[in-house]
Amino acid sequence: MIVAERKPFSEILSMVEDYSRILVVGCGSCVTICMAGGEEEVKILSSQLRLAFKKNKKDIEVEEAMALRQCDDEYMNNPELINKVKKADIVISMACGIGVQHATAFFNRIITDKPIKIVPGLNTTFMGANLDVGVWEERCVGCGDCVLEKTGGICPITRCAKSLLNGPCGGSSNGKCEINKETDCAWHLIIERLEALGELDRIKPIEMYKDWRPSHDGGPRKIIREDMRI
Amino acid sequence: MKSGSNLERLLEKGEFVVTGELGPPKGTDVDVVKKKASMLKGNVDAVNITDNQTAIVRMSSIAAAKVLIDEGLEPNMQMVARDRNRIAMMSDLFGANALGIRNMLCLSGDHQTFGNHPEAKNVFDIDSIQMIYMVKTMRDEHKVICGDEIEGDFKMFIGAACNPFADPFRYRVHRLAKKVEAGVDFIQTQCIYDMKRFKEFMKQVVDMGLHEKCKILAGVTPLKSVGMARYMAANVSGIIIPEEMIARLKGAGKGNVATEGIKILCEQMQELKETEGIAGIHLMAIEWEHRVPEIMEMAGFLPRPKP
Numbered sequence: 001m002i003v004a005e006r007k008p009f010s011e012i013l014s015m016v017e018d019y020s021r022i023l024v025v026g027c028g029s030c031v032t033i034c035m036a037g038g039e040e041e042v043k044i045l046s047s048q049l050r051l052a053f054k055k056n057k058k059d060i061e062v063e064e065a066m067a068l069r070q071c072d073d074e075y076m077n078n079p080e081l082i083n084k085v086k087k088a089d090i091v092i093s094m095a096c097g098i099g100v101q102h103a104t105a106f107f108n109r110i111i112t113d114k115p116i117k118i119v120p121g122l123n124t125t126f127m128g129a130n131l132d133v134g135v136w137e138e139r140c141v142g143c144g145d146c147v148l149e150k151t152g153g154i155c156p157i158t159r160c161a162k163s164l165l166n167g168p169c170g171g172s173s174n175g176k177c178e179i180n181k182e183t184d185c186a187w188h189l190i191i192e193r194l195e196a197l198g199e200l201d202r203i204k205p206i207e208m209y210k211d212w213r214p215s216h217d218g219g220p221r222k223i224i225r226e227d228m229r230i
Numbered sequence: 231m232k233s234g235s236n237l238e239r240l241l242e243k244g245e246f247v248v249t250g251e252l253g254p255p256k257g258t259d260v261d262v263v264k265k266k267a268s269m270l271k272g273n274v275d276a277v278n279i280t281d282n283q284t285a286i287v288r289m290s291s292i293a294a295a296k297v298l299i300d301e302g303l304e305p306n307m308q309m310v311a312r313d314r315n316r317i318a319m320m321s322d323l324f325g326a327n328a329l330g331i332r333n334m335l336c337l338s339g340d341h342q343t344f345g346n347h348p349e350a351k352n353v354f355d356i357d358s359i360q361m362i363y364m365v366k367t368m369r370d371e372h373k374v375i376c377g378d379e380i381e382g383d384f385k386m387f388i389g390a391a392c393n394p395f396a397d398p399f400r401y402r403v404h405r406l407a408k409k410v411e412a413g414v415d416f417i418q419t420q421c422i423y424d425m426k427r428f429k430e431f432m433k434q435v436v437d438m439g440l441h442e443k444c445k446i447l448a449g450v451t452p453l454k455s456v457g458m459a460r461y462m463a464a465n466v467s468g469i470i471i472p473e474e475m476i477a478r479l480k481g482a483g484k485g486n487v488a489t490e491g492i493k494i495l496c497e498q499m500q501e502l503k504e505t506e507g508i509a510g511i512h513l514m515a516i517e518w519e520h521r522v523p524e525i526m527e528m529a530g531f532l533p534r535p536k537p
């Protein structure tokens with residue numbers, strides 16, 4: 001899933017304090033699961049804002065709303081939500097960066113009498129897994145050409161600090177990466193896993209230059225599934 | 231000849247070579263390069279020019295290598311994968327070749343978090359093994375990666391690093407084998423202090439016959455103080471310094487530690503010369519260039535052979 005973290009309160013406050021009607025919209029998918037932008041977090045941020053405005057004697061209204069998925073029109077096309085957005089001067093989206101952008105495009109398409117300003121309440125950090133209560137770790141950077149079958153199910157592009165395809169580098173020490181002692185060396189893990197599988201030979205041939213076009217380096221990516229469009 | 235460099239010629243003749251190392255200045259001061267070069271001239275056979283080592287911004291290795299050529303020394307230009315994509319690498323390699331640079335070292339490079347611009351974006355478009363293969367393709371097939379012909383000559387003696395002290399130890403020799411398969415001509419190892427582990431590693435190398443497919447230069451660095459030894463052992467990943475060695479330095483007593491460090495180094499150099507599969511020494515003096523003549527004399531490695 002997409003993992004995000006809430007922005008510091010002071011940063012959010014500075015984005016919205018010059019407006020008088022604020023709407024905080026949470027997202028019911030990834031960021032709810034990683035407890036950054038779900039219903040609970042919308043409530044917390046809204047109360048924080050109300051409290052701060054009360055303290056500063058500012059007359060600012062803070063409304064709350066949810067969308068199950070801000071990255072999909074279907075889940076935002078709801079009259080109640082659209083109405084709330086219409087009434088607001090500024091919207092804080094508690095979705096990932098995709099949601100923020102998609103909501104901006106969606107509401108500006110639906111609401112035509114005024115431009116809708118949407119600001120991010122979260123920092124979108126990575127695509128990762130939930131390892132333990134309150135612990136998430138990056139697992140994939142969406143390179144567009146998965147190599148996991150060769151590397152024992154451990155991604156060298158994401159989890160090796162140098163994205164080496166023929167690792168490990170000379171900095172690998174006691175199973176840890178040279179960048180710090182808390183980070184596992186991806187290539188150490190890969191070698192151990194392949195040894196356990198009896199497949200170490202898989203990484204003996206040189207892995208050739210990677211074609212980065214399917215990754216972000218080829219520009220913003222798009223998928224069109226013709227079979228679904230008929 | 232693949233490159234026509236002196237380093238290649240000496241190794242082909244079976245001479246036991248010694249390469250030195252020179253870190254360019256953190257700025258434009260060419261005199262720093264010239265001064266260090268003057269200390270190394272005649273005392274080593276070629277000199278590595280580091281490429282923004284430990285990710286600290288310095289004069290480019292290409293420019294410093296050219297200064298070295300003008301001073302009458304032979305450079306071994308280092309190139310890291312951290313800061314350049316394949317386009318910049320090949321372009322820089324053409325430039326380096328045009329300036330007369332004939333030896334290079336293909337490296338991944340220290341991660342930028344170690345340096346003075348940890349906020350930087352890194353590149354790592356291709357890794358060190360792919361870089362070796364790329365340079366070999368350029369030299370032997372006279373083509374850039376996409377297959378386009380190279381205009382003009384391209385000659386290069388291709389080197390790479392090897393760290394027998396990194397983990398997992400059992401895989402290290404296989405990674406070296408991959409570099410050999412990619413087409414490396416010579417290898418310079420990480421600083422060796424743990425001779426026991428190094429010899430264990432070399433046994434694997436010799437058993438696999440890798441020393442016959444590339445020339446292996448054993449990396450050494452003098453220990454200047456007990457503090458430095460302790461710091462390196464604790465903080466530089468991939469460096470192992472045995473406790474006995476640190477104890478020996480300490481035992482030398484105040485004022486004698488540096489001399490003892492050099493003594494240890496010279497003994498290591500002698501021992502490495504006798505080790506099967508070793509074709510030379512890579513002496514990384516690290517800001518002790520002025521002591522290189524003394525070290526080389528004491529180790530009995532002077533005068534240097536004529537190419």
Ligand code: SF4
Nearest residue numbers: 140141143146147155
């Ligand atoms: S190889 Fe690419 S697609 Fe597969 S996990 Fe890694 S980054 Fe993701």
Ligand code: SF4
Nearest residue numbers: 160169177178185186
């Ligand atoms: S130590 Fe391991 S994970 Fe870290 S950069 Fe080197 S190979 Fe990659």
